[in-house]
Amino acid sequence: MSDLTRPDPNATPARAVDAETRADRRMGWLIFAGCFAIVVAIFVLVPGAWRVALPETLKFDLTPLLAQSALVQFHVVTVAVALLLGPVQFVLPKGTGAHRVFGWIWAAAMLSTGVATFFIRDMRDGQFSPIHIFSVMALVGVPMALWLARKKVMSHARAMTGLYIGLVIAGVSAIAPGRVIWEMFFG
Template sequence: MSLAPILASSAAIQFHLAAAVLALGLGSAVLVMRKGTLAHRWIGWAWIGVMLAVALSSFAITSIWPGHYSPIHILSIITLISLPAAVWLRRRGQIKAHAITMVSTFSGLLIAGVFTLAPGRLLHAAIFGL
């Protein structure tokens, strides 16, 4: 493993990666903790904020297809729609729909993370040194 590829990347990529790693940690915590508690709400709001940063910062990255967005950016658009929808569902008392929306959004983060490990991608080079 080497941080060199990450440190050599743009500030946008470094920010996006840091936010994604933080979102992965916060999201995992929210998923395993007791629901409805003050801690769940606070960490959940932090996760929403970080996920917004992940989604928005993705639009500054066009390195897969230089100068163009890639299909993975569709997940960013879905995230920008699903996060406020999940909050709206919770406020309307639709807890099950809220939970499904949040788990689905977290799953999107995991799916995007898997794509970053493909050969030729930055994280593949950093983790596997190839």
């Protein structure tokens, strides 16, 4: 047998690929259901939260963001990139060139925003706040998840999913009344 016709001993069996695809789909639906449950909980538990969803209260004004420091603006842009690329990564076929390119962009955005947050301490008079825990998670988790991509693909997928969920949780806190994002859309 020539090298071209010999089966690759390192190839993943078709059944394992199918199982990974099913696991990816289940994880995607779990993430969707979890995010949906969080939104429903906010509308149920926060008085008046339903008014936020009304079109007449929703607006878009960059003025509050432009009034912030360049560091805060950079942070918002890198978070937006990571938030938007996350779902793209979940639906792209894994292992493709596009998945890798978008993955590296996502990782760079997460690492950049993680570093930037350590210099943004406006919330607590110059002190670190509990939200900085997510920055530590990103700075430790992203390199680990990238390393896992070459060694253990399923662990890589779980790590990246966890990092994205952490990003969404941190993002939800940024929508609190009085924060910049709140002012951009509802202020």
